[in-house]
Amino acid sequence: MSSKTEMLTELLEDLSRASQGNVQASVIISRSQGLPICSHFPLTEDTGLVPEEDVIAGRAIQIESQTIKVFKQLKRGPFVRMLIEGESGYVIVCDAGEDAILAVLTTKGANVGYMFFMMARHSKRIASILGG
DSSP states (O other): OOOHHHHHHHHHHHHHHHTTSOEEEEEEEETTTOOEEEEEOOOOSOGGGSOOHHHHHHHHHHHHHHHHHHHHHTTOOSOOEEEEEETTEEEEEEEOSTTEEEEEEEETTOOHHHHHHHHHHHHHHHHHHHTO
């Protein structure tokens, strides 16, 4: 039987493969602690374009926290996911269970609809592995 960390790492690696090379970083983050649980950084030509996992985790938790407040005020229901588009790529953050979120940084060439689909599938598995 694989450990939780091995199973989570395998899910992140699968997400990276499914993106056809468009995932630059993926991090599973603890909501309660704001710290990375597991991360995957595919080997890229220029690693200077991707922040460290602690930076991704901290910013993703900040963004998610504020988004939840906005959703409540605007009566949009519970948080599911968000997409932030930048000049050189996307940040996608989605719910991954009771105490986790999944944050993914992609290139501009990523198929966003497919990423939503794959992240939703993987988020359910993450929640199951983490027990919530």
